[in-house]
Amino acid sequence: MSQLITGEKTPQQMKDMRECGRMLATIYDELRQKVTAGMSELDVNEFVAGRIKDFGAEATYLTDEVKFPGVICVSTNEQLVHSFPTDYVFEKGDVVSFDLVIGYRGMKTDSAFTMVVDEEPRGAKKHLLHATEQSLYAGIDAISGDGTRVGDISAAIEAVLKKAKLGIIRELVGHGVGLEMHMSPEIPNHGQRGTGPVLHAGDTIAIEPMASLGGEKIVTEDDGWTISMKDGSLGAHFEHTVLITETGAEILTKL
Template sequence: MLRRSGQLPVKTDEEVQRVRESCVIAATVLDKLCKMVAPGLNTYDLDQEGKKLIEGFGAESACYNYVGSAKAGAYPGYTCLSINDEVVHGIGSMKRVLRPGDNITVDVVVRYNDFIGDNARTVIVGHGDEAMTKLVKTTEEALYHGISFAKAKNRVGDISNAVQKYVEKNGMSVVRDFVGHGVGRSMHEDPQIPNYGRRGSGPKLHAGMTIAIEPMVNLGAPPIQIGSDGWTASTADGLPAAHFEHTVLITEGDAEILTIPEK
């Protein structure tokens, strides 16, 4: 059961351990898939390898058959694979073949022993140009900068503001249509964690909370659009995007990153 701190879920020690186990699986699968990325690979095959790896750990994909809205229908992939201007929720396809200079975001969410592990990473296929390289580097750095503010007694807005300021300082923009979130028995729990906001605002963080922090950064402007499949979110201006995500445990000190691959 979840204890409550205000209206926000705080996990018991046993629940934290179960989230941790799920996160290790998610991170290990993500790491293996990212190492497979190469020119000529199609995203359907990458998704099917994700399915195989997840099931090999005795886990299940939390993405597969997920219903976000009646209009979109059930999500058909086992992982989310988003290329270049696709921000999130890209669907693996035999027609999508990776080319040198592309970037691809691999987003892996698993359920293991009733608990969720959630993480994502953007990698460049081969070598990217200067703008693409800076975009990916800035997004990853923004994630860790945001995590540094994720500690008990701080507020969600402290994380949000840190990410926003870091990204905008580097001449890019944060996506405003999607947010980070709590992680537990469900893929999306309270609190919501936007990548923009005001310091000192939002719910207070408490030790024992497990949350996913996930900067989604556009090289151009913030607006996005949803594709005809009802799922794939792309930048409205067609410029590239990047996305990094860790699930972390709030403590009295520095946050513990839970999505670390097994050794």
């Protein structure tokens, strides 16, 4: 990861980043309503690519630096993250995670969410999705503004996932974001309060807890991209891009 440029975003850059976040949140709002059984992962990719183009934004995953085979990550069931869109057709009850980075006027935002196809989450699926998303907001709520330690965020996330008795994905982390897709510092999903790098007003980070109904071990599939749960259990992934303010935090990827 490159070094996070603290406090060096211009007012225009922050304006563009907020607009970029609004675009991403709008795409997700539409996608939640659109995804249904009988639709393929490639259909999702086509829809999202069209909306990115409509907004005059950039599909970051397609840039020369990334060269991902799609504009959005679509990870289904035991696939946790970074799976590229295929011709797989969604079935009712599938647990699907979407992860998207877009750029606008040189600034980037990153967000993810998990949903169940064509049914209200129930039982273990509901528990997995609810607790993982709850841990994201616990991490955001732990941000007290300028001077917050990364460990404060990490500990808050871990506490929720531990209480829920979910597998905490420790090998993958959140990160700084803005001028680049991945910047310092790393934002782990486990840790101790009062430790880690200090965050300052103006810093922008992607907080992204990942959890499973089983163990914590992950594997990279033969395609070189897809990261799945080693034990085949269901996983979930929620993420927001957040601005550190003087006294708290502002979520940039939420309408």
